[in-house]
Amino acid sequence: MLKKYIFVFLLVLVCSCGDSDPQSSAVFIGGEIVNPTANNVVLFKGETAVDSAFLDENNRFEIRVDSLEDGLYYFLHKPEMQYVYLEQGDSLQIRLNTVAFDESLIFSGRGEVINNFQLEVFLDTEKEEQVIREAFFQLEPQSFSAKLDSLSDRKVAQLNELQEEEGFSKAAYDLAYASIRYKYWTFKEGYPFWHRRASDDKTLHSLPDDFYAYRDQVSYSDPQLTYLRPYYDFMKFHIGNLAFMGCKEACGEKVTRVTNQLHFNRHQLQLIDSLVHQETLRDNLFRTVAIEYLLKHDSEENFEVFMEDFHQRSANNRHLPEIARLGQDIRNLRPNNPLPPLQVVDVQGEQHWLRDIPREGQQIVFYFWSGPEQRHLKNITQRVRQLQEHHPEYRYVGICMRTDMDQWKSLMASYSLDPGDQFLAPDYEQFAHALVVYNPYKSVIAKDGIIIDGFANLNTSF
Numbered sequence: 136m137l138k139k140y141i142f143v144f145l146l147v148l149v150c151s152c153g154d155s156d157p158q159s160s161a162v163f164i165g166g167e168i169v170n171p172t173a174n175n176v177v178l179f180k181g182e183t184a185v186d187s188a189f190l191d192e193n194n195r196f197e198i199r200v201d202s203l204e205d206g207l208y209y210f211l212h213k214p215e216m217q218y219v220y221l222e223q224g225d226s227l228q229i230r231l232n233t234v235a236f237d238e239s240l241i242f243s244g245r246g247e248v249i250n251n252f253q254l255e256v257f258l259d260t261e262k263e264e265q266v267i268r269e270a271f272f273q274l275e276p277q278s279f280s281a282k283l284d285s286l287s288d289r290k291v292a293q294l295n296e297l298q299e300e301e302g303f304s305k306a307a308y309d310l311a312y313a314s315i316r317y318k319y320w321t322f323k324e325g326y327p328f329w330h331r332r333a334s335d336d337k338t339l340h341s342l343p344d345d346f347y348a349y350r351d352q353v354s355y356s357d358p359q360l361t362y363l364r365p366y367y368d369f370m371k372f373h374i375g376n377l378a379f380m381g382c383k384e385a386c387g388e389k390v391t392r393v394t395n396q397l398h399f400n401r402h403q404l405q406l407i408d409s410l411v412h413q414e415t416l417r418d419n420l421f422r423t424v425a426i427e428y429l430l431k432h433d434s435e436e437n438f439e440v441f442m443e444d445f446h447q448r449s450a451n452n453r454h455l456p457e458i459a460r461l462g463q464d465i466r467n468l469r470p471n472n473p474l475p476p477l478q479v480v481d482v483q484g485e486q487h488w489l490r491d492i493p494r495e496g497q498q499i500v501f502y503f504w505s506g507p508e509q510r511h512l513k514n515i516t517q518r519v520r521q522l523q524e525h526h527p528e529y530r531y532v533g534i535c536m537r538t539d540m541d542q543w544k545s546l547m548a549s550y551s552l553d554p555g556d557q558f559l560a561p562d563y564e565q566f567a568h569a570l571v572v573y574n575p576y577k578s579v580i581a582k583d584g585i586i587i588d589g590f591a592n593l594n595t596s597f
């Protein structure tokens with residue numbers, strides 16, 4: 136999904152200091168990238184790049200680090216990233232094909248078992264998610280809980296079996312265990328809201344006393360978990376759930392839905408402030424709430440109130456510059472502003488300012504796609520064709536990001552896109568930021584270079 140790379144989510148990793156093995160503390164990670172989308176691979180820990188390597192002519196790379204703390208890392212082959220758990224002495228080969236990034240990935244070598252297991256859990260739960268959404272959320276709370284517990288227990292049993300055979304370190308085991316448990320607990324945090332939608336109830340279902348029993352085991356302070364994706368996702372839902380239920384109780388409002396974003400998000404800030412004391416996790420959660428709130432486009436006045444509260448609770452947040460920049464980018468996209476000064480390239484390789492794209496007095500709808508996201512390209516092309524039929528008064532202009540000229544041209548040909556309506560953005564980060572492309576169907580409507588709607592959506596605005 137576009138948003139995954141656009142806000143370069145810091146959903147990263149863990150630091151752990153296991154016992155050291157003086158004989159072979161070096162860690163090797165290498166392998167082959169089929170259909171590369173970048174010329175290098177970067178190994179990260181948390182938000183810090185540890186090392187990187189360029190691909191050679193056979194698309195192979197090698198990273199060797201003399202000494203590395205045990206723990207969760209991730210490697211980035213732009214725009215995709217993937218977690219990898221590393222311990223001293225590990226020597227891992229990776230093979231992956233960017234056309235189906237996660238599905239194609241295979242680890243081999245020392246350290247393969249825990250990594251392949253984690254990957255399998257990730258892919259499995261991704262598949263289950265559809266069933267959970269389509270079939271489980273309608274169930275009554277007890278049956279829902281029982282279904283999820285059984286899925287979760289089955290995976291933990293597999294982990295325990297592997298643990299007996301392979302003897303993972305405690306840190307590796309704990310991390311894999313947390314990946315499983317938190318993933319399913321996330322569904323439980325969301326259940327009351329999703330159940331209401333799935334069952335057309337007007338109110339939230341009352342829950343049995345032990346529905347949230349797992350909350351006793353939730354950690355708010357384990358630095359090993361801070362960058363673990365299933366844990367972080369859980370925390371977001373958990374805080375959201377607590378904020379909503381807490382508001383119902385404390386503010387005595389008959390709230391059934393979040394209608395006042397400022398009010399709800401201030402509850403979220405207050406909860407993070409009181410519950411979470413691990414600094415990185417705290418900063419990251421505050422950041423997520425701020426960014427999500429900003430993207431709701433509450434009034435500028437409310438935004439100032441929110442930011443004041445934010446600064447009071449998180450004065451030294453490491454993400455303040457990013458949040459300030461996003462706030463400014465959003466202001467720049469308000470109606471009646473000129474389009475940001477961005478340059479695109481046409482099929483002849485000539486540069487144009489975005490605001491100068493020929494339009495013959497028409498309103499232009501800019502939409503976005505990218506080479507590595509072909510499923511999205513297919514969907515958005517279909518959607519644009521529908522819109523062209525029903526709303527021919529607009530001109531639809533596609534901006535392609537993260538793709539080189541040759542691939543761009545060949546994709547235009549395969550999807551029968553009119554090159555006259557297509558442009559290439561050479562610097563996608565600049566584009567993604569300036570036009571705040573946070574949703575795959577995000578679009579910008581402009582006329583004569585002036586913004587009419589900076590936050591349109593191809594699926595909902597027409």
Ligand SMILES: [Zn+2]
Binds near residue numbers: 382383385398402
């Ligand atoms: Zn409230």
